[in-house]
Amino acid sequence: MPIWSRFDRSSTPTMTEPAWHSFPRTEQVIQASIARGQNPGVQLYVSRRGERFFDAGYGDGWPGVPMTADSITMWLSAVKPVTTVAIGQLVDRGQVEIDQPVVSWIPEFGQRGKESVTVRHLLEHTAGFRFVAARWSFDPWDEIIQTICQAKLEKDWVPGERAGYHVASSWYVLGEIVRRVDGRPVDQYVREEIFEPLGMDDSWLAMPEDRYDIYGDRIAPTFQTESGEEFANPVWSTSAGAAICRPGGSGRGPIRELGTFYEHLLAIIAGKSGIVTLDTLRTLTTRSRINMFDRTFNHTMDWAAGFMVDSKHHGEETVPYGFGRYCGRSTFGHAGAQSSTGFADPENELVVALVFNGMPGEAAHQPRLRAICNAIYEDLEIA
Incomplete structure (x- = not known):
């Protein structure tokens, strides 16, 4: 039933x-x-x-x-701004620049047309790799990142010149930037640097x-x-x-x-x-x-x-x-x-x-x- x-x-x-x-x-x-x-x-x-x-x-x-x-x-996806603010905190610390290429932190991302993709392109949904053959809810994190890095830019897409909402793919890249810059997994980072300081005690990314x-x-x-x-x-x-x-999508809480x-x-x-x-x-x-x-x-x-x-x-x-x-x-x-x-x-x-x-x-x-x-x-x- x-x-x-x-x-x-x-x-x-x-x-x-x-x-x-x-x-x-x-x-x-x-x-x-x-x-x-x-x-x-x-x-x-x-x-x-x-x-x-x-x-x-x-x-x-x-x-x-x-x-x-x-x-x-x-x-x-209403949680996406929380991940966005995590990136903003790294900007405030001088560890990330919005217009810097993703390859600055994830060198293996720079292949198959994605070499020029910047953090801004990820945040504005103009990067151009919406459809990635990853099993978001089943594959291990590192495997998902590897799959995204190996993905090809969409045909005739110039990053920043076309727009298309990325449901998941680009947000894993943002999460990986947080992990490589800070050392903590993005869910732990968000919990310790955003949710807990704001008294959002029952909010989670994982x-x-x-x-x-x-x-x-x-x-x-x-x-x-x-x-x-x-x-x-x-x-x-x-x-x-x-x-x-x-x-980009696993937020929970009151x-x-x-x-x-x-x-x-x-x-x-x-x-x-x-x-x-x-x-x-x-x-x-x-x-x-x-x-x-x-x-x-x-x-x-x-x-x-x-x-x-x-x-x-x-x-x-x-x-x-x-x-x-x-x-x-x-x-x-x-x-x-x-x-x-x-x-x-x-x-x-x-x-x-x-x-x-x-x-x-x-x-x-x-x-x-x-x-x-x-x-x-x-x-x-x-x-």
């Missing part, structure tokens, strides 16, 4: 914690997504000007187990298997809900799977902790010292890939060096993984495939982090994501 069929959808889902502000439109979007079978639950965090407005779970994480604010949810078991019912996997045979991905929803480090990450970045912009310098943060979050057609998303999208940025001017109702119609021009963040997003809107001093624990397909998710982002702004009366 599919796991999804054991969820009780006969009654209206309720929040497991109270909100600090009325969010009627947002709740309608959440209720609709659960009623349609797109996801069994939602975890949402909203803060503005440092004040917490919403921190709650909604619906179920597992059959019969409520989603709470403390549930450990999957962020998928969760130890014993910790997965300790968390127990707090673990809330993401379900495949598109086909009608809904199931929890067997790789993602096991202790062994949670222990695998994928620098979604409020992803919100904490963005609150910290807003504080740096406001002038406070933090885990990365203001100059470096501006380099990472300021749009630098402009008006380029993304060959993965099949849409023109702007980008920063490791962060997605507001691109609604390229099509408010069509741009994928945006932050809604009301976000400020300087909004930066990142989404996770068909499920999650986290972003900071400096103009409105707003932080949003959320996860739907169901992947219903792009055609269903994109309207769902736009609807909840728009509803949050409308409920806060900053639309």
